[in-house]
Amino acid sequence: MSTLTSLKTQERLLDRQAANSIRQQIVNRTMPPGHRLLEAVLARELEVSRGTIRSALMQLSNEGLVRQVAFTKWEVAPASVEEAWELYTLRSALEGLAASLAAQYASPAERDGLSRVFAELEAAANADQREAAADADFKLHKTIVAMSGHKRLIRDHERIILQVRFQMTHIGFAPRETRDLIDDHRDLTEAVLKGDAARAEQLARTHNSAEVKRLLDANARQPSSGTPGANTKKGD
Template structure:
């Protein structure tokens, strides 16, 4: 008698739908597919040289993630984040990053701090030459490494979609930071407090940084140039 598992055969670790979803996700993240843009199954299938089935499945996955939205009789579009969405994204980010920072500070291991320092240094170098895309990348690098350093699989999973949504907003922040070094300085201050083990100070700076970014994006900022 054959055991139920014996009839199964190995499959690729990433299905066609998963690979397609990854490509689309990256292009939403980097702005190649802009907010409000319609993504057609036929054109995507033709470009990717696949059938429409896996494309449809990939689009459905991204709709579930909140990166795309389905409009009846119109198709699938890249989501456009309104003020309520932005506030919600940063509310979730503050909750996740606050807990991650606590874990990293209390462990006190040097390696996470060193990796965060690399992100800050990259931000400072990019600020000197006015390279906003690289500044934004280093900004996200800092926050991603912070959450990853917590070693919590669930915090990381929750943070992944928030990262993509945040990247969709970051182009607007360029104008909120006329002095780009300010952004790097904010991150350096957070990191210095973390290195010292000053949890209260670090968490306060982190929350203020995320709150100010949210206010800048929603037009409620009162920061001075």
């Protein structure tokens, strides 16, 4: 019997590892919006084939972090208030549905997990650890979405959250005060834990709508934002 092992799994792992490396560079601003992504350069730096890089870039394109230009060229996706507005309003719809489903169908173990995540957020916020609090904020929302048990929703939300973080970073959208994060998320967490589906959905939507308003208010104070029509849009 042959002892050879298929290399397909290894190839897929390399694709993911390359995508992870490039994604990190994009999210941490090392590769800003509009940055040219050259397959040959990336392949040399990561010591993988150009085919692996191309697969990684296709994955990041599906996530909305990079885009293909003129068929053979790649660049980091643009960042704008209008892009952020679209993502936040879409996020509001998805997280509202997820909160409702989570409140109705989550298991006791999943509810315990949500309580622990909120405790992480509370501890980080009380200690004024901004980065840790921001991470816990996103983790809490992702936890609620995972509790929904809705596979398509979970998949689409993961893509949107990556883009939300990208847009927030690159348009300079300042995070909330850490203490505000506790109040913002306590009622939502409690509604999900108590199984109050209607209130959980309302609070999830309200939370995101408040962020949309804050985004547009901040943009209104910047006359040269370069985003036509962004100030005329309304949060849901």
